[in-house]
Amino acid sequence: MERALSRRGRLLVPSYAKVNLGLEVLGLREDGYHELRTIFQTISLRDDIVLTLRRGGVSVRCDKPGVPGDGTNLAARAALELARFARVPADVGIEIVKRIPVAGGLGGASSNAAAVLLGLDRLWRLGLGPAGLQPLARRIGADVPYFLMGGTALGLARGDEVYPLHLQVRAQVVVAAPDRPLSTAAVFRRVEACLTPRENSYRIYRFVSRDLEGEGGYSLLSNDLETAALEEAPDLAEKVRRIRRILVRGGARLALMSGSGSSVYGLFDDARRAERVRLALCEAGVSAFRGRTLTRDQYRKVWARALGL
Numbered sequence: 001m002e003r004a005l006s007r008r009g010r011l012l013v014p015s016y017a018k019v020n021l022g023l024e025v026l027g028l029r030e031d032g033y034h035e036l037r038t039i040f041q042t043i044s045l046r047d048d049i050v051l052t053l054r055r056g057g058v059s060v061r062c063d064k065p066g067v068p069g070d071g072t073n074l075a076a077r078a079a080l081e082l083a084r085f086a087r088v089p090a091d092v093g094i095e096i097v098k099r100i101p102v103a104g105g106l107g108g109a110s111s112n113a114a115a116v117l118l119g120l121d122r123l124w125r126l127g128l129g130p131a132g133l134q135p136l137a138r139r140i141g142a143d144v145p146y147f148l149m150g151g152t153a154l155g156l157a158r159g160d161e162v163y164p165l166h167l168q169v170r171a172q173v174v175v176a177a178p179d180r181p182l183s184t185a186a187v188f189r190r191v192e193a194c195l196t197p198r199e200n201s202y203r204i205y206r207f208v209s210r211d212l213e214g215e216g217g218y219s220l221l222s223n224d225l226e227t228a229a230l231e232e233a234p235d236l237a238e239k240v241r242r243i244r245r246i247l248v249r250g251g252a253r254l255a256l257m258s259g260s261g262s263s264v265y266g267l268f269d270d271a272r273r274a275e276r277v278r279l280a281l282c283e284a285g286v287s288a289f290r291g292r293t294l295t296r297d298q299y300r301k302v303w304a305r306a307l308g309l
């Protein structure tokens with residue numbers, strides 16, 4: 001496999017989306033970021049990243065508009081940072097096949113960056129592994145370290161301190177993506193304006209420490225960024241209300257905005273029910289995706305296969 005990799009100098013790596021199963025904003029930090037408490041959850045919606053070793057620096061190509069092709073793209077930054085760190089020439093072509101909605105609160109750009117780190121670690125034979133890549137990942141973006149781990153994980157500090165949870169959520173997921181990109185930075189700036197520190201809020205800890213099957217587990221969860229997101233995009237309020245209604249009526253056990261929005265997802269116990277809801281959303285003119293959650297083990301296995309480990 002080693003020889004095959006180096007001969008071809010090409011690798012296709014999966015890059016999964018996440019949703020936040022609850023997100024608490026606890027305060028403004030001295031570094032300008034916000035102190036968070038969240039549960040990250042990988043879902044089966046994915047981009048594909050094709051890495052090709054070739055001379056001429058780092059280039060990014062993507063089939064979707066709205067994805068920068070220059071050094072501001074987190075995938076390009078990941079390649080540049082890793083090359084500098086490992087003292088190797090930054091020569092790679094990055095092709096992104098986009099399925100994850102852009103600026104939709106699903107972590108697409110951060111996931112792409114993590115995929116580039118893991119893929120190039122392999123192609124450049126650096127042997128750093130997810131643990132060795134963590135410090136670099138943190139420099140690239142607050143959500144990037146999570147994507148080196150995957151599954152159900154607790155995110156603290158800027159969201160970049162991630163802890164694997166024993167609890168691994170297994171559910172069907174429907175993601176509704178209003179066609180309305182939202183800037184994470186702009187949404188967080190709104191939070192600043194109306195920040196109420198809630199040091200006494202322990203809903204997420206309560207959630208992870210109780211049996212998920214127990215009644216009402218999911219009802220503990222909410223997303224503190226939702227108000228800020230709807231202040232940033234008041235035009236979205238009605239659509240989000242409509243989406244939530246369809247998700248809840250369709251039997252969602254949890255229906256929340258993901259991250260800084262604008263995507264709204266629902267968790268379901270069975271695939272048929274989830275499919276009915278996806279169809280109802282499409283009929284209402286909202287693009288929707290149906291898939292499932294991925295546990296940490298499933299995430300690791302997909303990665304091991306992709307990297308030929």
Ligand code: C5P
Nearest residue numbers: 033034036141142143158159184185188
């Ligand atoms: O780290 P990332 O580039 O994903 O964050 C985008 C922006 O979101 C940051 O520049 C910051 O303004 C805001 N942010 C924040 N607190 C966090 C994470 C992100 O204020 N914990």
